[in-house]
Amino acid sequence: MRLWGFALNRAGVLGINERNAGYIMPLNPRRLYPRVDDKVRTKALAREAGMAVPELYFVARSQADALRLPDALSAHASFVVKPANGSGGDGILVVDGRYGEHYRLISGDLMSETALLHHVSNIVSGQYSLTGGADSALVEYRVQFDQVFDAISFQGVPDVRIIVYRGYPAMAMVRLPTRSSGGKANLHQGAVGAGVDIASGLTLGAVSGNDRVTMHPDTLNEIDGNQVPHWDKLLEIAALGYDVSELGYLGVDMVIDRDLGPLMLEMNARPGLNIQIANGAGLKPRFAAIDQHLASIPFEADPAARAAGRRELILRLVAPASVSMMG
Amino acid sequence: MNNRSVHVIAFLCAVSGLALFFYKAYRLGFPLTADTDRTVWTIEASLRFDARPGPIKAELKVPALTSGFTTLSENSVSGGYGFNLDYADGGRLARWAVRSADGEQRLYYRVVVYADPSVEEVDTTPPFPDIPALDEPLRTAAVVLMEEVREQSADTDTLVAELLTRVNDPTPGPNVELLFDGLSGSLRRTQRLIELLAFARVPARPLRGVLLADEQRHAPVRTYLEVHNGVNWSVYNPRTARLGLPSNFYPWWRGVDALADVQGGNALDLNFAVRRSQVDSLDVVAQRSVAQGSIALDFSLFGLPIQTQAVYAVLLMVPIGALVMVVLRNFVGLQTFGSFMPLLIAISFRETDLLAGFVLFSLLTSLGLAIRFGLEKLRLLLVPRLTAVLIIVVILMLVISILAHRLGLETGLSVALFPMVIIAMTIERMSVIWEERGAADAIKAGVGSLTVAAFAYLVMGIDALEHLIFTFPELLLVVLAIVLLSGRYTGYRLLELPRFAALEKSR
Numbered sequence: 001m002r003l004w005g006f007a008l009n010r011a012g013v014l015g016i017n018e019r020n021a022g023y024i025m026p027l028n029p030r031r032l033y034p035r036v037d038d039k040v041r042t043k044a045l046a047r048e049a050g051m052a053v054p055e056l057y058f059v060a061r062s063q064a065d066a067l068r069l070p071d072a073l074s075a076h077a078s079f080v081v082k083p084a085n086g087s088g089g090d091g092i093l094v095v096d097g098r099y100g101e102h103y104r105l106i107s108g109d110l111m112s113e114t115a116l117l118h119h120v121s122n123i124v125s126g127q128y129s130l131t132g133g134a135d136s137a138l139v140e141y142r143v144q145f146d147q148v149f150d151a152i153s154f155q156g157v158p159d160v161r162i163i164v165y166r167g168y169p170a171m172a173m174v175r176l177p178t179r180s181s182g183g184k185a186n187l188h189q190g191a192v193g194a195g196v197d198i199a200s201g202l203t204l205g206a207v208s209g210n211d212r213v214t215m216h217p218d219t220l221n222e223i224d225g226n227q228v229p230h231w232d233k234l235l236e237i238a239a240l241g242y243d244v245s246e247l248g249y250l251g252v253d254m255v256i257d258r259d260l261g262p263l264m265l266e267m268n269a270r271p272g273l274n275i276q277i278a279n280g281a282g283l284k285p286r287f288a289a290i291d292q293h294l295a296s297i298p299f300e301a302d303p304a305a306r307a308a309g310r311r312e313l314i315l316r317l318v319a320p321a322s323v324s325m326m327g
Numbered sequence: 328m329n330n331r332s333v334h335v336i337a338f339l340c341a342v343s344g345l346a347l348f349f350y351k352a353y354r355l356g357f358p359l360t361a362d363t364d365r366t367v368w369t370i371e372a373s374l375r376f377d378a379r380p381g382p383i384k385a386e387l388k389v390p391a392l393t394s395g396f397t398t399l400s401e402n403s404v405s406g407g408y409g410f411n412l413d414y415a416d417g418g419r420l421a422r423w424a425v426r427s428a429d430g431e432q433r434l435y436y437r438v439v440v441y442a443d444p445s446v447e448e449v450d451t452t453p454p455f456p457d458i459p460a461l462d463e464p465l466r467t468a469a470v471v472l473m474e475e476v477r478e479q480s481a482d483t484d485t486l487v488a489e490l491l492t493r494v495n496d497p498t499p500g501p502n503v504e505l506l507f508d509g510l511s512g513s514l515r516r517t518q519r520l521i522e523l524l525a526f527a528r529v530p531a532r533p534l535r536g537v538l539l540a541d542e543q544r545h546a547p548v549r550t551y552l553e554v555h556n557g558v559n560w561s562v563y564n565p566r567t568a569r570l571g572l573p574s575n576f577y578p579w580w581r582g583v584d585a586l587a588d589v590q591g592g593n594a595l596d597l598n599f600a601v602r603r604s605q606v607d608s609l610d611v612v613a614q615r616s617v618a619q620g621s622i623a624l625d626f627s628l629f630g631l632p633i634q635t636q637a638v639y640a641v642l643l644m645v646p647i648g649a650l651v652m653v654v655l656r657n658f659v660g661l662q663t664f665g666s667f668m669p670l671l672i673a674i675s676f677r678e679t680d681l682l683a684g685f686v687l688f689s690l691l692t693s694l695g696l697a698i699r700f701g702l703e704k705l706r707l708l709l710v711p712r713l714t715a716v717l718i719i720v721v722i723l724m725l726v727i728s729i730l731a732h733r734l735g736l737e738t739g740l741s742v743a744l745f746p747m748v749i750i751a752m753t754i755e756r757m758s759v760i761w762e763e764r765g766a767a768d769a770i771k772a773g774v775g776s777l778t779v780a781a782f783a784y785l786v787m788g789i790d791a792l793e794h795l796i797f798t799f800p801e802l803l804l805v806v807l808a809i810v811l812l813s814g815r816y817t818g819y820r821l822l823e824l825p826r827f828a829a830l831e832k833s834r
Contacts, residue, residue, distance in 0.1 A: 003658070005819035007831045015827075017657060018817035063708075090759075118706040125709035127759060188768070210826045277829060 012282030014273055019249075023287070027166070027248025028269050035245050036267040039084045040138055042244075049244045051237055052263050054080075054141040054255075061136045066120045069139070070113055078142040081120060083128040085135045091128035093119055094142060094157075106155055143265075144258040148229055152194070152203075154178050154218035157255050160196070160228060160262075162238035163271055163283065164250045166294060168306050169235045170286040172196040173278040174203060174228060179218050187274050192216060194223045195279030201231030207277040230262045232307065239303035241267050333815050337808040344804030357798050360791055364605040367399065368539045370546075370577060371437045371600045376592035378428040383408075383591035385423040387436055388580045390536075392418070392450060396577060397443040404435040418580045432592060440577065441606075442539075453532075453555055456525040468502040473526040483529055483556035484570075490523065491552075491568035513550040517565045518583050520552055530555040534562060534572075535586070536579040537599050546599040553581065628797060636797075641677070643796045646806050648673050648783035653813055655782060660820030661775040664756050669779035671749045676784040684784070685777065687727065688750075692773070694723050695754040696761070703758070717751040 002009060014023075036042055046053045057079055058072040059065070073079060081093040093116070094106040102110040122128070123137035149158040153176040162172045174194045181190035192213065195204035203226040206213050215222055228234065234254055241252040241264065251271025254262050276282055300306050351357045374385055389401075391414065403410045408423040421436050461469055476493065480486035494503055494516075506523070510516050517533045524531040531554045537546040551572060552563045562572045572578075580586055587597040628639055648670050655661045663669050676684035698719050702712055724747065753776075761769035786792070796802055819827075 002818035003816075004821065005824050005827075008819055008824065008827050011830050013819075013827045013830050015817070015819035015823050016660070017820060021815060021817050114706065121708060127709055189765075210829075212829050277827065280830060282830060 012284035014283040023249040033269050036269050045244045054263050056140050058139040059136050079139050080142045081139050083123040083135050084138050086128040143255045146256045146258050151221045152216045152223050160254045162252050164238050164242050165287050165290050166248045167242035168290045169238050172198050173275045193278040201228040233262050235307035236304050239306040337811040340804040341808035344801045347801040348799045365441050367441045367604050367606045369439050369602040373598050374434040374587050375596045376432050376589050377594050378432050379591050381591050383425050385589040387421045387587045389419050389421045390579050396440040397446050399439040401438040453530040455528045456530050459522045459525050468505045469526050472502040487554050517550045517552050532581050534581050536577045539575045539577050543601040546601045640797050644787040648787045650806050651783045651786045652779050655779045660822035662772045663776040663779050669776045672780035673783035695720050699754050699758045720747045720751045
């Protein structure tokens with residue numbers, strides 16, 4: 001049933017209702033959610049599957065654990081604190097180094113040890129939890145981001161989000177932190193999302209909020225036409241995300257570390273829809289292409305094959321749109 | 328569950344809800360709107376007589392067949408008398424009896440009715456009447472008159488019409504003059520007409536009753552002529568020859584005998600009084616279903632104690648508010664705090680009025696939010712912090728109530744009706760969103776919540792709707808059907824149209 005937005009439907013744009021009822025409900029069984037919602041668990045599963053992830057330093061499961069945090073972190077100058085069950089980047093703290101007794105945040109602000117412990121204790125008591133119940137705080141390796149995105153990001157770590165449909169990469173974007181996002185790569189916090197041509201790994205136009213933009217608001221550099229490095233590897237990790245999570249409609253978030261290359265940060269069972277604006281294209285034709293592909297051949301067990309198979313898919317249906325976008 | 332099963336379940340819900348609704352509305356006469364008053368008539372027959380020594384038996388003929396009227400209740404007022412009702416030929420008999428009584432006696436029989444065109448009482452087909460025994464020369468006059476009338480008519484209806492025309496002619500023929508000489512009063516004239524019709528073997532009887540019009544302390548008993556044409560009874564006004572009864576004629580008795588009779592008393596006087604009153608339709612339905620022994624009302628909300636009914640009057644509107652919320656969230660795409668919080672705010676608006684509710688709610692949340700930001704600096708753990716916010720909300724409510732009372736603003740007192748836990752949770756949620764995603768997002772969700780609450784409040788406040796749902800709770804099945812269907816709505820939300828507008832143009 002459709003009441004309005006017929007032109008959007010022709011453009012293949014996926015809306016929230018259809019995403020929930022048509023894709024998430026049939027493809028993402030509820031029992032699989034903990035695999036991606038609990039980041040501690042995701043990390044363990046990912047390591048098992050041989051996926052590169054940031055190293056885990058410490059997990060605080062209780063208030064008592066939280067107090068042991070300073071000792072556990074003494075060896076690490078920089079690290080990231082995040083809630084295991086958080087959503088949308090809420091509650092994430094990126095510590096860049098130390099300044100006397102204080103921790104220096106990526107924004108340049110200083111934070112006392114008491115303030116840090118309070119933050120961890122808030123996480124453990126469930127303030128950022130999706131369900132509102134008790135949670136764990138995890139502390140992990142802080143990614144040393146690659147210089148390649150320096151021209152088009154402000155502080156923070158740009159990350160790559162790839163939508164994986166039934167195991168096949170379908171659409172991608174790079175999320176570029178801005179001053180207003182406080183170095184975070186979440187679109188609703190003010191980061192800029194740049195679409196990525198899935199066949200080539202070249203950035204396309206971008207979206208800030210719900211508006212299309214062409215340049216980064218802080219560096220004022222053109223966003224279009226930047227090559228995302230390790231593109232094949234990124235696609236492969238994304239495809240592997242399906243094997244780890246078994247979610248048919250999945251968002252895989254990755255970062256590119258200067259030394260370690262692509263690392264999987266987290267996976268999302270309800271990825272947002274702004275990626276469509278960043279790419280200037282709707283998701284539905286791509287899903288249809290993958291459905292068609294899967295109807296003609298058996299599912300390819302090798303994630304690398306699925307990642308490679310996307311070229312064929314993209315050329316068949318999606319590329320013309322991307323090309324017109326670039327032109 | 329695929330779309331088909333959702334559609335089937337929704338269809339079944341909607342059909343059963345609507346079927347029950349239509350049955351109650353049109354079969355049982357439950358009123359569709361709140362202010363439908365029905366005109367109800369009270370007809371009171373009073374018997375007055377002087378008691379003689381010894382036992383007294385009084386008899387009053389009371390109605391049994393009353394086409395066009397539904398009886399709500401009947402009773403008798405008769406101090407010290409035994410009373411019973413029996414069926415008798417032509418109607419029913421009310422009988423009073425007492426061993427002894429002194430002085431002037433008054434007995435009352437009272438019936439409460441309302442006009443109901445759907446009521447049709449079945450009546451029996453009478454046998455052909457015998458030729459009445461009349462003395463000469465009346466007998467010859469009757470035979471001749473009826474012979475003429477028969478010749479100038481085709482069937483029973485035209486025969487009666489012809490007879491009445493002749494009888495009511497200002498210059499009647501000699502036979503008519505002879506037959507009706509000295510007969511005054513419509514009862515006696517009608518009696519003679521029935522005798523004449525018997526010569527033509529046409530069954531007829533007098534129908535006596537009162538006109539229900541205005542207030543009448545002494546309502547005259549009117550007589551109509553009922554004639555059976557072989558299929559059914561038709562009624563004529565013996566004076567004007569008009570066919571049919573006036574719709575406000577309440578048939579009391581069929582027959583020529585005196586309506587009241589008393590043994591052991593003198594100077595019997597029978598008087599009819601008519602009183603009109605307006606009664607709420609629901610009371611009419613309630614009384615009638617009691618009179619008919621129907622269970623429809625026993626299993627409706629009206630069977631509950633009044634206080635419980637008042638609770639349900641509010642509770643039953645909650646699904647309607649929830650429906651509004653579904654529409655605003657899933658079809659329009661407004662952001663709110665939590666799923667049901669706007670609904671709870673809307674319910675508390677019912678106690679405070681929309682504007683006062685808006686002001687009080689915004690005031691409480693913003694004050695609470697300011698204090699919550701202060702608490703943030705104290706670095707409290709989650710549950711103690713929530714509790715602290717809750718206590719502060721209660722204190723704020725108290726302060727607002729007292730201040731408002733001092734200022735003479737009575738609506739300020741109703742602040743206490745806001746669910747404080749809801750406000751505390753709102754403040755907490757809002758402060759987290761504020762900190763994490765900025766003031767814009769927090770305010771957006773706050774405004775969204777208030778908008779949904781306002782819409783839900785306005786819709787829940789529609790009196791006609793409240794009456795409808797309360798009288799016909801089965802309509803909730805229809806609401807359920809709509810909600811089920813919207814659960815499978817995969818179209819865009821209205822606010823997604825501007826959001827994705829750029830994509831539309833790029834194609």
